[in-house]
Amino acid sequence: MITVTVNGQRHDIDADPNMPLLWAIRDILGLTGTKYGCGAAQCGACTVHLNGESIRSCCTKLSRAAGQQIITIEGLSANNNHPLQLAWNEMNVPQCGYCQSGQLMSAAVLLRENPNPTDQDIDDAMSGNICRCGTYQRIRAAIHRAADLAREGAKS
Amino acid sequence: METNAISRRNFIRVSGLAGTALCLGFYSSANAKEDQLIHAADAEKSGIQMNAWINIGTDGKVTLTDHRAEMGQGSYQSVPQIIAEELEVDMKDINIIFAQGDNKKYGSQITGGSSTIRGSYKNLLKLSATAREMLIAAAAAKWGVPVSECYAESGNVLHKPSGKKFHYGELVTDASKLEAPKEVQLKKASEYKLIRKPLNRRDTPLKTNGEATFGLDKKLPGMLYAAVERSPRQRGKIKSFDDTAAKKIPGVQKVFKVQMAVFNTNREGVAVIANSTWAAIEGKKALRVEWDDSGFEHINTPDIYKKHEELLKTSEGLSVKKQGDVDAVLKQSTKTLDAIYQTPYQSHAAMEPLNCVAHYQGDKVEIWGPIQAPDWIQADISGRLKIPQENVIVNMTFLGGGFGRKAFMDYPHEAVMISKEIGSPVQVVWTREDDMTQGPYRAGVSYRGQGAIDNGQVTALKFKMAGQNIDHWQTDKRGQANDSASEGFLKPYFDSIKNISFADVPYEMPLPNMWWRSVYASTNGFAYESFMNEMAGLAGKDQLDFRREYLKDERCQRLIDKMEEVSGWKNRGKNEGYGVAITECFSSTVGQVVKVSRKSNGGIKIDHVWAVMDCGWYVNPDIIKAQVEGSVVMALGAATTHEITFKDGLTEQRNFYAYQMPRMNDAPVVDVYVMDNNEDAGGVGEPGLPPFTPALTEAIFDLTGKRIRKLPFNMNAV
Numbered sequence: 001m002i003t004v005t006v007n008g009q010r011h012d013i014d015a016d017p018n019m020p021l022l023w024a025i026r027d028i029l030g031l032t033g034t035k036y037g038c039g040a041a042q043c044g045a046c047t048v049h050l051n052g053e054s055i056r057s058c059c060t061k062l063s064r065a066a067g068q069q070i071i072t073i074e075g076l077s078a079n080n081n082h083p084l085q086l087a088w089n090e091m092n093v094p095q096c097g098y099c100q101s102g103q104l105m106s107a108a109v110l111l112r113e114n115p116n117p118t119d120q121d122i123d124d125a126m127s128g129n130i131c132r133c134g135t136y137q138r139i140r141a142a143i144h145r146a147a148d149l150a151r152e153g154a155k156s
Numbered sequence: 157m158e159t160n161a162i163s164r165r166n167f168i169r170v171s172g173l174a175g176t177a178l179c180l181g182f183y184s185s186a187n188a189k190e191d192q193l194i195h196a197a198d199a200e201k202s203g204i205q206m207n208a209w210i211n212i213g214t215d216g217k218v219t220l221t222d223h224r225a226e227m228g229q230g231s232y233q234s235v236p237q238i239i240a241e242e243l244e245v246d247m248k249d250i251n252i253i254f255a256q257g258d259n260k261k262y263g264s265q266i267t268g269g270s271s272t273i274r275g276s277y278k279n280l281l282k283l284s285a286t287a288r289e290m291l292i293a294a295a296a297a298k299w300g301v302p303v304s305e306c307y308a309e310s311g312n313v314l315h316k317p318s319g320k321k322f323h324y325g326e327l328v329t330d331a332s333k334l335e336a337p338k339e340v341q342l343k344k345a346s347e348y349k350l351i352r353k354p355l356n357r358r359d360t361p362l363k364t365n366g367e368a369t370f371g372l373d374k375k376l377p378g379m380l381y382a383a384v385e386r387s388p389r390q391r392g393k394i395k396s397f398d399d400t401a402a403k404k405i406p407g408v409q410k411v412f413k414v415q416m417a418v419f420n421t422n423r424e425g426v427a428v429i430a431n432s433t434w435a436a437i438e439g440k441k442a443l444r445v446e447w448d449d450s451g452f453e454h455i456n457t458p459d460i461y462k463k464h465e466e467l468l469k470t471s472e473g474l475s476v477k478k479q480g481d482v483d484a485v486l487k488q489s490t491k492t493l494d495a496i497y498q499t500p501y502q503s504h505a506a507m508e509p510l511n512c513v514a515h516y517q518g519d520k521v522e523i524w525g526p527i528q529a530p531d532w533i534q535a536d537i538s539g540r541l542k543i544p545q546e547n548v549i550v551n552m553t554f555l556g557g558g559f560g561r562k563a564f565m566d567y568p569h570e571a572v573m574i575s576k577e578i579g580s581p582v583q584v585v586w587t588r589e590d591d592m593t594q595g596p597y598r599a600g601v602s603y604r605g606q607g608a609i610d611n612g613q614v615t616a617l618k619f620k621m622a623g624q625n626i627d628h629w630q631t632d633k634r635g636q637a638n639d640s641a642s643e644g645f646l647k648p649y650f651d652s653i654k655n656i657s658f659a660d661v662p663y664e665m666p667l668p669n670m671w672w673r674s675v676y677a678s679t680n681g682f683a684y685e686s687f688m689n690e691m692a693g694l695a696g697k698d699q700l701d702f703r704r705e706y707l708k709d710e711r712c713q714r715l716i717d718k719m720e721e722v723s724g725w726k727n728r729g730k731n732e733g734y735g736v737a738i739t740e741c742f743s744s745t746v747g748q749v750v751k752v753s754r755k756s757n758g759g760i761k762i763d764h765v766w767a768v769m770d771c772g773w774y775v776n777p778d779i780i781k782a783q784v785e786g787s788v789v790m791a792l793g794a795a796t797t798h799e800i801t802f803k804d805g806l807t808e809q810r811n812f813y814a815y816q817m818p819r820m821n822d823a824p825v826v827d828v829y830v831m832d833n834n835e836d837a838g839g840v841g842e843p844g845l846p847p848f849t850p851a852l853t854e855a856i857f858d859l860t861g862k863r864i865r866k867l868p869f870n871m872n873a874v
Contacts, residue, residue: 015432016406023434027381032373033366035556037507038588039437042812045507073366080365088364092356092778095786096228097363098370098507098556123821130812132507132557133228134789136823138782 004065006031007075017063021055022046024062025072033073033101037130044129047102048072054109073101076108083153084108087146095133103129107143116147178290178328180283180336181209181261209262210239210283212291216311216325218245223255223262224272225528226359227506227555227562228786229841230779231272233357237775238277241350242284242342244308245324247358257530257550266529268563268671270742270839273775277837285340287331294330295322345773345834354778359554371526371553372511376581379513382574383436383585384414385443386425386594389454389805391666392447394424401442402428407435411443412577416570417540418668423566427574433585440587452666454805457600461498464602464622464663468496473620473661474637480655482606485616489608493694497605497683498866500799502598502672503815508556509591514571515581520547521572526555528563536565537572559790560671564596592815593807597800598672599624603683607691614691614706616655619645619684622663626670634664644677644739644846645684648709667802673790674842677741681846682795682853682867685737689854690863699736699854700725703747707738715747715770715831722829723749723766732763733859737850742839744771746784750851752859759872760856762792762824767844769828772835780840781828787844788826793818795849796871 002013006029015024020039025031025048034057037045041056048057049071050064076082080089084107087093094100103126110117110125117125122140131139211219220239226232236250255262264275288308295313296303305316314321345352362368387393399411410429415422428439467473486492512525521543527533530550538545555562571584586594601623608616625638638660650656672678692702703716715738720726728734731753738747749766767784774780797816801808809815828844853864856874864874 016434019432019434023432026373027432027434030375031366032369032375035370035507036372036433036509036585038812040588040811040813042588043507043817076365080361085364089356089360092360092782094228094357094360094363095230095782096507096555096557097359097368100363101366104364126820128819130507130817130819132505132559132790132817134786134818134823135782136789136818136820137785137826140820140823 002062002066004062004068004070006070007072013062015062017061019062020058021048021060021062021065021070022057025057025070031072031074035098035101037099042130043099044102044106045099047105047129049105049109052109054106073105076104082108083146083149084111084142086149087142091138091142091145093135093138093142095135099129099131103131103139107139107146111143111146111150115150117143177214178212178287178332179210180287210243210287212287212324212328214325214328216249216323218243218250220250220252221255222252223265225254225267225552225555225558227267227526227528227558229272229783230357230776232359233355234273234775234779235280236358237350237355238280239284241348242281243288245311247350247355249311254552255530257534259531259535262531265531266563267558268528268560270744270841270843274743274837274839277773277775281342282340285342286336289337289340290331290334291324291327293334294327298322298330351775352777355776357779368554370508370556371513371524372508372556372585374513374524374553374583376513376515379581379583380409380429380431380578381433381436381585382427382429382582383433383440383587384425384427384570384590385440385445386416386423386590387447388593389447389449390423390595390668391421391452392424392449394426395446395448397426397446398444399426401444402439405430405435405439405442407431408439410578411439414570414573414577416566416573418566425570429574429578429582436585437587449805455665455667455802456804457801460600460665461602464498465496467622467661467663468602468604468620471661473622473659475657475659476637476639476641477656477658479650479657480616482616482618482655482657485655486606486608486618489610489615491609491694493605493607493687493690495605495687495690495865497603497686499601499679499682500794500867501600501801502794502798503592503800503809504559504561504672505592505815505817506555506557506559506561509588510562510567510586511584512568512571513581513583514568514575516572516575519543520549521575522549522551523568523572524551524553525568525571526558526562527552527568528555528558529565532563533565533568537569540569541572559673560675561596564670588812589810592810595807596668596670598678599626599669601679603680605683605687607687609691609695612695614653614695617653618657619687620659620661621680622661623679624663624665624667624669625660634662638662640676642680643675644680644741646707646712646738646740646745648707648712652706652708673787674741674845677739677842677846678794681737681739681741682849685739685847685850686853686865689735689737689850699734703736703738711770711831711833711835712738712745715745715768718768718829718831719747719749719766722768722827723751725749733855733857735851735854735856735858737847737854739843739846741843741846743836744769744838744840744843746770746843746847748847748851750848750855752852752855754859757872760859760874762852765824765826765848767826767828768831769844770831770833771838771840771843772833773837774830774840777830780830783840784828784844785826787842788848789818789823791845791848792822792824795852795867795869797868799868
């Protein structure tokens with residue numbers, strides 16, 4: 001039995017400790033917002049936060065998450081209202097949408113660490129996430145927009 | 157206002173479902189000789205089932221049954237946007253459900269050929285306006301006032317003089333009993349309140365909090381997971397397999413041989429059934445399978461292109477299109493061009509790998525998945541398993557990308573066969589490696605262009621293509637010419653150039669191939685527009701002036717003007733490279749101007765892409781822009797970073813590390829402009845792709861003097 005806190009909720013998971021966290025989250029906890037894309041830490045579709053840091057859950061063993069705090073896309077905000085989520089909606093970022101959970105989770109760490117990212121900062125932080133629909137231009141614009149929204153939110 | 161008659165072979169059917177709702181739908185009947193309306197009662201008597209594209213309930217809520225898939229192209233937004241306009245309801249009052257596969261009800265459901273809007277918008281406008289008029293008529297009758305004093309707005313019918321109003325929900329019972337009007341007035345484009353507005357997509361909120369259900373997210377009670385080891389050379393047969401190690405993996409329950417039908421061939425695999433995706437994948441990894449790979453050619457990529465070149469140089473091929481006498485002109489001309497272009501095999505590589513949930517229940521089977529063609533799957537499964545078509549229920553989820561691959565019927569068939577074997581619902585998950593190594597692929601195609609110039613004028617164009625034909629592979633139509641040989645090439649060229657010919661030199665081999673976004677235009681467009689750019693150079697003409705001269709069509713002229721205006725064409729700088737290309741794809745024309753410069757490390761940088769789309773009548777300009785932006789990125793990858801290659805019949809690329817997708821730092825700035833006109837609607841999801849690459853390579857030529865005729869090429873090594 002491995003105890004993991006996911007989106008603030010404690011779970012005792014009865015599974016092989018070698019199972020990638022991705023499949024434990026999806027198949028056992030039923031949180032399907034985190035996606036399988038490559039199984040090799042190449043595409044970023046499976047990105048979640050482990051103690052606040054971005055990790056590729058497809059290549060992270062369940063045992064690594066024991067006793068740790070995991071946040072998935074379902075836990076990014078209470079009501080789809082993280083500045084990034086608001087910006088994504090405002091700027092119509094997703095097309096098929098499959099990679100967007102991972103994009104948002106990567107962008108959330110960037111924005112927390114760097115509230116005013118430059119284009120170069122965005123390239124550096126986001127180049128691990130593939131979008132086959134090619135929404136990069138909008139992701140970039142939406143991250144800048146989210147930074148604005150966060151600043152406005154902080155002032156008000 | 158203008159009237160809009162229903163197109164031939166379509167008639168509207170109206171029904172009141174037990175008096176509780178107003179349901180409207182279109183039906184395409186092959187037997188209907190002319191447009192006709194049939195009343196609900198008649199429809200019921202003739203046993204015609206209502207398809208209920210639009211259902212308005214007594215609560216006033218509108219339910220739209222979307223017969224096409226949503227794979228990123230945005231029809232989940234644009235279809236209701238059309239309906240809301242003419243029905244006069246608010247977007248928030250429209251609920252969408254995905255139709256199940258059934259082409260008797262919906263007609264063709266294949267989401268391909270960029271056809272969702274262009275194939276249905278006239279019907280949708282007419283249908284919505286008809287419902288609106290019936291609701292207005294019902295309200296007028298209730299009040300005992302003339303229809304002319306009433307109008308519809310935001311889901312209500314209002315009586316202008318008195319200000320009285322009925323909610324649609326209060327009218328549906330009465331309206332459903334009325335005769336549908338034979339003709340209705342449709343709005344002019346200038347009267348649109350929703351159509352042509354960049355409204356936000358309604359699926360976006362679902363895609364920012366993890367809520368959207370893709371195929372892989374579908375779960376059923378008691379569902380098991382399967383992973384399948386398939387022949388690495390696609391057509392290999394199982395000699396033997398050892399599952400000892402696989403069965404030791406905790407969670408693995410069963411291992412057996414499974415077949416997957418692909419048109420008239422069968423592919424073999426070994427299925428591992430487990431209680432989690434991971435256990436199934438680990439079990440698959442632990443299998444030892446011995447394959448019999450005899451009886452078919454084991455392909456090597458260099459041999460493919462050597463053969464293409466040989467065919468293009470030695471064979472005239474099968475004529476596809478011909479006007480004038482190309483060969484005679486080429487023979488007597490002194491200023492000629494002769495060039496070969498090569499395009500690579502491509503994986504669709506949708507972000508959501510293939511997967512399918514199936515539940516076989518004897519005389520009934522139900523399927524869920526990321527599916528582009530639910531009606532094809534229904535017919536296919538019904539035929540292969542001898543189950544009545546109505547007992548094959550095919551449900552579409554959101555698709556995590558499709559690009560043509562998910563219109564294939566192999567992966568649902570395999571899932572059904574596995575469910576049948578284990579007697580419970582199953583989700584078959586393809587790993588990225590399965591998805592990338594199994595195909596089918598966009599075929600790599602080579603082209604030869606020959607042209608002549610006399611007195612500064614293009615006098616002859618001769619094009620030949622050599623490559624696998626999708627149709628041949630599917631249906632064994634070997635020996636027939638590829639009638640898509642001129643796809644992508646603009647039709648007005650035929651009016652201005654006297655001698656033109658297109659031929660197909662058939663090239664057959666056992667690798668599976670399939671439509672890939674923009675289909676033949678994706679490779680044809682590169683060859684033909686590259687060649688036209690080279691011809692312009694030979695004629696000493698400016699790229700845009702050359703297009704103006706040969707594309708006399710009025711829409712093309714306006715498109716060219718727009719390209720010139722938005723790209724600042726006349727103010728091009730000295731150390732910048734500019735390239736142009738214009739292609740046609742699925743009844744839309746797209747022109748692109750690409751600007752490049754040298755990076756400090758010597759590589760090529762794309763500074764800007766300007767794209768102008770003429771898709772005729774359109775719904776949502778922001779969705780169009782997004783589709784073109786994305787098409788440019790997809791084209792960029794196929795041109796510069798990824799290709800599928802084969803060695804001894806094995807696919808060499810297994811995952812993204814070997815098939816490098818463009819990433820954030822590679823994405824160019826793309827500005828998209830949509831032409832405004834009321835011509836028939838063209839496609840949106842694909843036409844933005846073909847012109848990018850020939851415009852890019854021309855820009856690189858403009859900057860460096862280097863011609864690129866073989867894809868992919870390395871932008872850092874030009």
